[in-house]
Structures are given as C-alpha cells and as structure tokens.
Amino acid sequence: MDDLPPGSRLAHVRSELAIDSESEESGSATPTNADTAKIETEPFPGTEPFPEYDESECEMLASSMAADKRREEAWIYALGKAAQRENRILHVDPNIIPYFQSDPSHRSQVVLEQLRDLLADPQMRPEIREQFITMINATLQFNFVIFHQSPEFLAPKEIEDAELHLETVLNLVEWMEENLREQLEAAEQASYAIEDASLEPTSAYERLCKMATLFAKAMKKPRYLERRLLALYMDMYEEWVHTPFILLRNHQLVNEQDPSPERTKLSRRVIVIWDLMNSCIESYGTLTWFTLEIRRQYFAPVMGYLCDSPEIWQHCWDQYQALEKDRTQAILCAQRSSGE
Incomplete structure (x- = not known):
C-alpha cells in the first residue's frame, strides 16, 4: 500500500490528509506541504471547520436581543404612559x-x-x-x-x-x-x-x-x-x-x-x-x-x-380519536338519512 503510483488518486488523497506512515510515527513539528496549503486556505486559522457555535457571535446576538428587549420595554412603558395621560385628560380630570x-x-x-x-x-x-x-x-x-x-x-x-x-x-x-x-x-x-x-x-x-x-x-x-x-x-x-x-x-x-x-x-x-x-x-x-x-x-x-406521565397524553389522544370516530359516524348516519 506504501508503493502507490505517484499520480494515482489515492496517493493524492493521502497526501492531502497527511496520514502517511512517516507523518504519524515521526511526530515532527515541521509542517508538510498539505498542512501549509490547509493553513493558507482556511479563512479563520485555529478554528474548527464546522464549530458548534462562535462564542463572540453568540455574545453579540445575546447583547442585541437584550437591547431589543429593553427597547421594546421602553416602547411599552412610553405607550402606557401616553394612554394614561389621555385617560386622565378625557375621563378623569374633567369628572x-x-x-x-x-x-x-x-x-x-x-x-x-x-x-x-x-x-x-x-x-x-x-x-x-x-x-x-x-x-x-x-x-x-x-x-x-x-x-x-x-x-x-x-x-x-x-x-x-x-x-x-x-x-x-x-x-x-x-x-x-x-x-x-x-x-x-x-x-x-x-x-x-x-x-x-x-x-x-x-x-x-x-x-x-x-x-x-x-x-x-x-x-x-x-x-x-x-x-x-x-x-x-x-x-x-x-x-x-x-x-x-x-x-x-x-x-x-x-x-x-x-x-x-x-x-x-x-x-x-x-x-x-x-x-x-x-x-x-x-x-x-x-x-x-x-x-x-x-x-x-x-x-x-x-x-x-x-409532565412525567406520557401515558396520560396517550389517554387524551385515545379519547380524542373516539370522539372523532363518533362524530364521523353521526355525520354518515345523517347523510344516509337525508339520502333516503
């Protein structure tokens, strides 16, 4: 398996993944050509190719959501105060x-x-x-x-x-x-x-x-x-x-x-x-x-x-199915009666 033709597809893949026996056993810190190519093509060196989340982005999103919530609360408060002022002018103070x-x-x-x-x-x-x-x-x-x-x-x-x-x-x-x-x-x-x-x-x-x-x-x-x-x-x-x-x-x-x-x-x-x-x-x-x-x-x-009893929900579903069955039968009986 080590004597692969230089131009074969398998040899190219092995060189790209850097899994040849020399790189695994030597533990050398010298990067291979494939490693160098990967570092140059990665947009963010040092990060996983498919990270579960980006911590900085999550922090920015949480901060944005908190700001939106504060803005929404401020709007609700302002609208409530405006409605309260209008009620005072129209319904309270004159009376x-x-x-x-x-x-x-x-x-x-x-x-x-x-x-x-x-x-x-x-x-x-x-x-x-x-x-x-x-x-x-x-x-x-x-x-x-x-x-x-x-x-x-x-x-x-x-x-x-x-x-x-x-x-x-x-x-x-x-x-x-x-x-x-x-x-x-x-x-x-x-x-x-x-x-x-x-x-x-x-x-x-x-x-x-x-x-x-x-x-x-x-x-x-x-x-x-x-x-x-x-x-x-x-x-x-x-x-x-x-x-x-x-x-x-x-x-x-x-x-x-x-x-x-x-x-x-x-x-x-x-x-x-x-x-x-x-x-x-x-x-x-x-x-x-x-x-x-x-x-x-x-x-x-x-x-x-x-919350801890799934069989209760199954019981509810069975009851619902029985009611639907009865309702369907009643509709069919009514249709047959009207047809006769």
Whole structure:
C-alpha cells in the first residue's frame, strides 16, 4: 500500500490528509506541504471547520436581543404612559369636582394626585373608574360641607347636606364589601370541592380538568389594581374626612351640653365607612391567599404528574380519536338519512 503510483488518486488523497506512515510515527513539528496549503486556505486559522457555535457571535446576538428587549420595554412603558395621560385628560380630570386646595395638607394633595393617575391606568375597568370617581366627588363635597360651609362645626344644615354625600360613599363601600364577602364564601366552597376532586381515583389529566372547571366557575382572579385603588382611596378618606372629623368631634363632645342624635348618627357613619373599607382590604388579601394556596396544594402537584406521565397524553389522544370516530359516524348516519 506504501508503493502507490505517484499520480494515482489515492496517493493524492493521502497526501492531502497527511496520514502517511512517516507523518504519524515521526511526530515532527515541521509542517508538510498539505498542512501549509490547509493553513493558507482556511479563512479563520485555529478554528474548527464546522464549530458548534462562535462564542463572540453568540455574545453579540445575546447583547442585541437584550437591547431589543429593553427597547421594546421602553416602547411599552412610553405607550402606557401616553394612554394614561389621555385617560386622565378625557375621563378623569374633567369628572372630578374642584376643591379647596389651600386647606388640605400636602399629603392630601399627593394622595389625590396618585388616585387620578391610578384611575387613568389603561388596565382599569371603566365601571370601577366611574364608581371611584363618584366616591371621590362625594368625599370632596362632604369635606366642603363639613369644614367650609359654616363656621359652626356640624350645624343642623351641615348635617343634612353631609348625610347625602356620606350615604353615596356608604352605599358603594357596602356593595364592594358584600361582593367581596360573596367571593370569599365561593372561594371557601371551591377549595373544599377542589380538595375532593384531587382525591378521586382517576387519571391526573381528568383530575386537572375537573379542578380547573371548579376553580374557573367559582373563583375570580384577584384584581391587584382595584385593591391598590381602594387602599389609596382609604388614604384619601382618612386625610379629607376621617381624621379631621374625629378630631373636631372629640373636642366638640367635651363641651356639648345636649346630646345631638343627628351628630351621633353622622359620626357613626363616618366610622362605619372606615371599618367597611378595612374589611374590604382584608377580603382582597384573603382572596389572594386562597388563590395561591389552591395553586400550591392542588394544581402544582398534578401539573408535575402530567409532565412525567406520557401515558396520560396517550389517554387524551385515545379519547380524542373516539370522539372523532363518533362524530364521523353521526355525520354518515345523517347523510344516509337525508339520502333516503
């Protein structure tokens, strides 16, 4: 095999690959003519002919993707701010009544400004925006009637006017509290039903479908935006109504000779609204806890079983095939009936 004709094709290939016995055994560092030719023709000496990846190119690609992601996030943020500004101009600022800017504290102004921004959030539901604008306006009007309309605190005419505005706030807060209480009761019942479904001796897929149906039917997704909105309104109510009213009323009670049922009723309404809003905030927190606990206890384990159980997917496919077969037979029967 070593005595090949000089011009043969095999001799040419062996010279190109440099696998002759002399080059293998000698280990000489002197490059052959074939090695020199390879070095001259390679575009990037020292790299593999077909590398799995080029590290520098991967770094450049990752940097480019990160820059694109930052640019996309910046665009989303800018568009969101533009939509929020437009909502404030069109739907929020024109619908909130004027107020005495010199009287409330600086924190009152800040809280009200934060409320305006949050109400203009593009993700805010229009009906919730309208409800809270009504509550804000009633709060501002109550503040004007109680603290600016008459030099006498809780004069008879003040009480009559203030009750109307306070009733508006009370009705809306009672509606929210009742709605959240019903959601809590539904969440408790759903958790019991989901627990029973998780113990049924069926496949993981069937248990997941049943639990998901129970969850979607009974529970609503927690709305963090509305919870934050209610918390901000509580701050406003505290600054504009609750704290100054209680402070002045306590001083008035010390010097009051004849008890006034009207003043007492109004004072209780102010406190009841505050307590109901605290209850709403607690209900929002409990609903969030219920949602996370149900996901942790029941849905996460079943999803783990699904990922590790190929036979479940085969079962799903068999069920799908059976349904398709039944549907095809029904179509054929209908066609035969119409043909007869």
